[in-house]
Amino acid sequence: MPQAATHRPLTIGELSERSGVSASALHFYERNGLIEAERTAGNQRRYRRDTLRRVAFIKTSQRVGLPLKDIREALDSLPEGRTPTKHDWAKLSLRWRKELDERIAALQHLRNDLDGCIGCGCLSLKSCTLQNPSDELGASGAGAQRWTLPK
Amino acid sequence: MPQAATHRPLTIGELSERSGVSASALHFYERNGLIEAERTAGNQRRYRRDTLRRVAFIKTSQRVGLPLKDIREALDSLPEGRTPTKHDWAKLSLRWRKELDERIAALQHLRNDLDGCIGCGCLSLKSCTLQNPSDELGASGAGAQRWTLPK
DNA sequence: CTAGAACCTCAACTAATGTTGAGGTCAATC
């Protein structure tokens, strides 16, 4: 018995339920170029099943604090039109993991500083690396700057 | 020679320059109860010097992703009216550090999952802890939930 | 074939975190 049903494209309701992302958010992602859909003759959306993985990636990336703009850029590295292979995803994940590592390092740095800085009650504005994060993060590569909040 | 000048309250321009926070943002923080100021006879703001530390705390907390609402709650634990002592700040910092630890732990967890999950290209929605963070984070205490993005 | 669930678009709204500008006042210096 072939599992034809499991290859049927997903309706927006199905994608929403399976991904835990509301239909309105899916519309929003589409408007912003994060996902795409075919249309039926009657203009309803039909999603390729790998869109599920795409949405999962979006959710996961958001959970670690990335703005959609950055997520879209990353997704742009996936092949257009065809279902991404394992290799495509792995390549993407590698970059992502690197940034995650940097984010963790930055937070640990922050925590250590907190111990010696706010923790002791000093919170000196002049010398405190928490207040001048560019000194520290800048030295460890431009990439880390991406993780500081905008401004 | 006493350093009378160093105890003079700060104008908004001075506070802005020293803290690196724009005057309009300081206005905003005041409207939202994060900082406060005395007024001169001519209605201009004058900040106690410890407001500098308060603003530093706000900035630092924002850098690790906390919303102003939470920051305000934390600051509410500081004494009203008088300059907080070292002890006041230390108490506050202790709580903050705990949350920071939890955030780091959650991110590390996320990164480890990424290795085995997106990293391998599976990103299974059913079983992946990245997709169902409540399973994991929920088990390690309600506090960790605070760190997942709202929604 | 028809009822009702699911879907469509478009516009308006929300919330957080501010910025910008208009129109007017204060204060420190020449």
Place this chain on the structure above:
DNA sequence: GATTGACCTCAACATTAGTTGAGGTTCTAG
């Protein structure tokens, strides 16, 4: 004592990440 930079308030705008609702269409089950 006038000028000029710093300050004041208030309202409107910006951005991100969506949600809500109105009004209309499509799909599927009986």
